[in-house]
Amino acid sequence: MNKATAQIPGKLYLAGEYAILTADQPALIMAVDRYITATVSHSNSPDQGTIESDQHVWEYRRKNGLLDFDQLVESDQHFWRYAHAAIALVEQYVKESNKNVTDYHLQITSDLIDVDGQKLGFGSSGAVTLAIILSLLRLYDLDPKSSIILYKLAAIAQTKLNATGSFGDLAASSFGGIVYYKSLNRTWLEEELSKNYSLTDLLNKKWPGLEIESLSEDLPIRLYFGWTGTPASTDHLVGYLKEQLPHNQSDYQNFVTEASRTVQDLYQALALGDSARVIELIDLYDSLLRALAGDYGLDIITPKLDFLIGSAHSLNMGAKSSGAGGGDCGIAIDSIDDPIDKQIHLFNLWLEGNVKPLELHLAPRLYKI
Ligand code: PMV
Ligand code: MG
Secondary structure (H helix, E strand, O other): OOEEEEEEEEEEEEEOOOHHHOOOOEEEEEEEEEEEEEEEEEOOOOOEEEEEEOOOEEEEEEEOOEEOHHHOOOOOHHHHHHHHHHHHHHHHHHHHOOOOOOOEEEEEEEOOEOOOOOEOOOOHHHHHHHHHHHHHHHHOOOOOOOHHHHHHHHHHHHHHOOOOOOOHHHHHHHHOOEEEEEOOOHHHHHHHHHOOOOHHHHHHOOOOOOEEEEOOOOOOEEEEEEEOOOOOOHHHHHHHHHHHHHHOOHHHHHHHHHHHHHHHHHHHHHHHOOHHHHHHHHHHHHHHHHHHHHHHOOOOOOHHHHHHHHHHHHOOOEEEEOOOOOOOEEEEEEEOOOOOOHHHHHHHHHHHOOOEEEOOOEOOOOOOO
């Protein structure tokens, strides 16, 4: 192919955040229709090409067959680490597929940010990893046409970076829609990667622990998204929680048990079309997060998020923070049977308290099945 594009949606947690960091726990995560887009075309200069994003540009050179990342003098290590890992992995895959690695111009654009350039907290590193991987695979005519293979490639790239999250963002962004997700066994993957492995074999294996299931897009609820205007650091909050776990395991264990049950029930209620129960369970998850925050002194529910949730409650909607909290977004949930004009009331309330309603919808599935 001469030119290829990949559009990868951002994600937001419906429920299961924090508990998903523990093995065998489920989460429900939504892909939302804001995207990272990667466009790639062949470069005519051998061993040279460009990588560009809204904030970065790099005219790369290839040395000994690999992009010479040592050459790169850039302050934003974060972006380049992910880009490097994604590119290196695709090139390994291309070689294993008996194709020649070529050079290219790769351009990445994002609408996971607000007009003034602030991150909205939709999981951009996961979407960037996936967008680079998929656009390059398409350039080499190697589109796997499989969300699970894409997820696995991105999870391998990020594991090589020692990324610590649950990879829930990768699951939602590689599938689209809403996914029921259980994370892979990290120790297993690290052991596999420490062997002299074949990527193709590893991708074809069943990965212990991993479960990703797409939910029906026919939902009994309406979803509303509000942005607090404050970007939050997931790493900071999760790091702080992890520091404290050796001193107090039991509160976290109780949280995980309750969270797991709540997510399972929510999965069922969604499947049964029971909107009243969905709303009840969203509120239950909110109270579990508040208890976790109290037990470990975590600033999950900021005053803005509390206001966002309270406003939804005043209209008999369910509501909670989404993801790590501490800022970013919250969600509100209404029954599909309730009057649609409640949305206007909710948005007006939010605006009065400086919460920005976001024009967001579930992103369609990446591959139709
Ligand atoms: O704030 P977000 O949307 O990045 O979600 C973080 C979810 C956590 O469970 C707290 C962390 C993780 O990696 O799953
Ligand atoms: Mg967040």
